[in-house]
């Protein structure tokens with residue numbers, strides 16, 4: 001298995017092009033199940049998760065054409081197989097996003113339950129309850145969600161008791177082909193939801209309230225073809241902002257959008273990082289020391305849970321203490337013991353961690369159990385004295401396109417060691 005070797009201490013300088021967003025690409029690909037297409041997505045990132053989703057759609061019977069050089073994915077045809085198998089769903093939880101589109105269009109689907117993962121139990125009860133409210137009959141048998149709506153889905157008033165990105169996406173997609181009006185109350189407002197709604201509108205869907213926590217969808221009979229550009233990855237941008245900050249460098253994040261970063265910008269600024277809109281993206285620099293800054297994760301526009309591990313790496317070398325509270329996932333501190341192995345001073349109890357900054361981290365072999373934890377160790381490695389080896393790179397490849405090439409191009413001493 002590949003590993004990443006980093007020799008720390010080099011301030012980053014230059015431009016990093018931000019790729020299309022993983023978390024936008026995956027639901028956007030699932031929308032291809034709602035029509036015969038073709039649906040062409042541009043600015044598609046070259047990520048393991050995108051490959052998994054392409055494989056899932058192909059096994060459903062869609063024609064999936066991917067041009068990596070042109071960064072496009074074109075999907076067409078109607079699903080002939082309505083089952084999403086365990087082997088693919090367990091690799092990538094976002095596979096469950098095929099459920100809403102399949103039931104809406106074909107009146108039934110059989111989708112493996114995703115199960116838990118390193119960061120939490122991550123149930124899909126909100127997705128299922130909302131589909132039931134829209135008239136679907138749902139049974140769980142042999143680890144599979146069996147959903148049936150022989151008369152089609154019906155519009156309903158869905159009030160989510162908790163903000164869920166995936167449930168909002170599944171129900172938004174399903175509602176586009178349901179009979180009548182669906183109102184989604186307490187909808188997630190992440191930029192990826194806005195991007196999904198924009199693509200669905202291009203395909204002919206009728207949606208109001210885009211960008212708010214109340215989406216109203218008027219069902220239509222069919223959806224058509226579209227060409228849609230995927231938004232830049234705000235989490236990749238935030239990650240490289242932390243890379244610039246932790247090394248005391250200055251980078252331009254090509255294509256990154258300030259309005260997509262939500263509270264991440266304010267918190268980075270509070271911590272002593274300069275983030276400014278610049279021609280072609282965002283300029284991030286850190287000329288003085290980092291300040292310990294408290295943060296709590298929240299749904300958008302709050303501070304993203306997908307940025308928590310990276311921000312913690314930054315706080316490991318800040319002056320003073322930072323209290324980091326994780327409110328979205330119950331087990332998203334897997335990076336703490338590994339950062340501690342690199343000399344970080346972190347205590348955590350329950351949902352909060354106290355990070356007491358140290359002047360220097362020291363390189364070490366480390367291992368991570370999820371995507372953002374892995375990249376937080378790369379960030380720590382960029383700032384550490386000596387050599388850091390990050391094992392289990394497959395987590396990184398799910399969500400970061402050529403992370404070592406992008407960082408090396410702005411001056412990091414980093415390379416992939418083929419396993």
Ligand SMILES: CC(=O)N[C@H]1[C@@H](OP(=O)(O)OP(=O)(O)OC[C@H]2O[C@@H](n3ccc(=O)[nH]c3=O)[C@H](O)[C@@H]2O)O[C@H](CO)[C@@H](O)[C@@H]1O
Pocket residue numbers: 022023024026093094120121122123124125126127128162163164165166167305306328329330
């Ligand atoms: C592919 C993708 O876009 N993944 C993102 C998506 O994941 P995902 O869509 O899985 O995350 P959710 O927003 O659904 O999860 C938020 C919280 O709600 C809980 N919950 C969710 C659904 C449900 O039916 N029942 C339930 O209890 C979850 O366990 C979690 O505690 O949003 C997360 C929160 O911003 C991000 O960290 C992930 O990167």
Ligand SMILES: C=C(OP(=O)(O)O)C(=O)O
Pocket residue numbers: 023093094306371372399
């Ligand atoms: C948790 C993440 O992804 P997923 O929902 O695909 O596991 C992530 O992108 O940090």
